[in-house]
Amino acid sequence: EIVLTQSPGTLSLSPGERATLSCRASQSISSGRLAWYQQKSGQAPKLLIYITSSRATGISDRFSAGGSGTDFTLTISRLEPEDSAVYFCHQYGYSPHTFGQGTKLQIK
Amino acid sequence: EVQLVESGGGLVQPGGSLRLSCVASGFTLTSYAMAWVRQPPGKGLEWVSSINYNGGYIFYADSVKGRFTISRDGSKNTLYLQMNSLRAEDTAVYYCAKAYSSGYYDPFDYWGQGTLATVSS
Numbered sequence: 001e002i003v004l005t006q007s008p009g010t011l012s013l014s015p016g017e018r019a020t021l022s023c024r025a026s027q028s029i030s031s032g033r034l035a036w037y038q039q040k041s042g043q044a045p046k047l048l049i050y051i052t053s054s055r056a057t058g059i060s061d062r063f064s065a066g067g068s069g070t071d072f073t074l075t076i077s078r079l080e081p082e083d084s085a086v087y088f089c090h091q092y093g094y095s096p097h098t099f100g101q102g103t104k105l106q107i108k
Numbered sequence: 109e110v111q112l113v114e115s116g117g118g119l120v121q122p123g124g125s126l127r128l129s130c131v132a133s134g135f136t137l138t139s140y141a142m143a144w145v146r147q148p149p150g151k152g153l154e155w156v157s158s159i160n161y162n163g164g165y166i167f168y169a170d171s172v173k174g175r176f177t178i179s180r181d182g183s184k185n186t187l188y189l190q191m192n193s194l195r196a197e198d199t200a201v202y203y204c205a206k207a208y209s210s211g212y213y214d215p216f217d218y219w220g221q222g223t224l225a226t227v228s229s
Contacts, residue, residue: 045219
C-alpha cells in the first residue's frame with residue numbers, strides 16, 4: 001500500500017501568514033489522484049482539494065495545492081483564525097485508499 | 109442539500125457485533141460510490157470499505173476483511189456496515205462518506221458526522 005507522510009506534524013503561524021503543508025508518498029501517484037481534507041475539532045473531514053490541485057465546491061481561493069509523483073503540497077495564504085484544524089492528504093488512485101497522519105495547523 | 113446521518117454505534121464486548129447505518133438525503137445513493145472511513149480517538153483516518161455505484165465492486169481494508177460487510181438498500185437510500193468479531197482496535201468514530209462519482213477511485217466529497225463504536229470488556 002502507498003504510505004503518505006505529512007510534514008510538519010504541527011505548524012503554528014499568525015493570521016495573515018502563509019502555511020505550506022507537505023505530503024510525501026512512498027511511491028509515485030502518477031494518476032494525480034490526491035486530495036486534501038480539513039478537519040476541525042469535533043467535526044467530520046471536509047474536502048478541500050481533489051485531483052492534486054482542483055478546489056472543491058465552495059472552497060476559498062486562499063487554498064491552493066500542487067505537486068506530482070511523490071511530492072504534494074497544500075498552501076493556505078492569508079491565514080485566518082478559522083483555518084485552525086488538522087489537514088489530511090488522501091491518495092485514491094491505488095488500492096487501498098490511504099491517508100496521511102495529518103498536520104495540525106495552529107493560528108496564534 | 110446532501111446529508112449523511114450515521115447511527116448504530118455503541119459499546120460492545122470483544123467478539124461482538126454492531127451494525128452501522130447511514131441514511132443519505134439530497135442525492136440518490138445508487139448513483140455514487142460510498143465508503144466507510146474510521147478514526148480511532150485522537151488519531152488519523154483509516155479507509156475501511158467501499159462499494160461502487162451499482163454494488164458490483166466492493167473493497168475492504170485488510171484489517172477488516174472477513175469480519176465486516178458493506179451493503180446498501182436503494183429503496184431506503186441507506187448504507188450499512190455489518191461489523192462482526194469486533195476487536196479493541198476497531199474502536200473508532202466511523203464516518204460514512206459519499207464519493208465524488210460512481211467509482212472506487214474517487215475522493216470523498218461529503219461526510220457524515222460519525223458514530224462511535226467502542227469495543228471493550
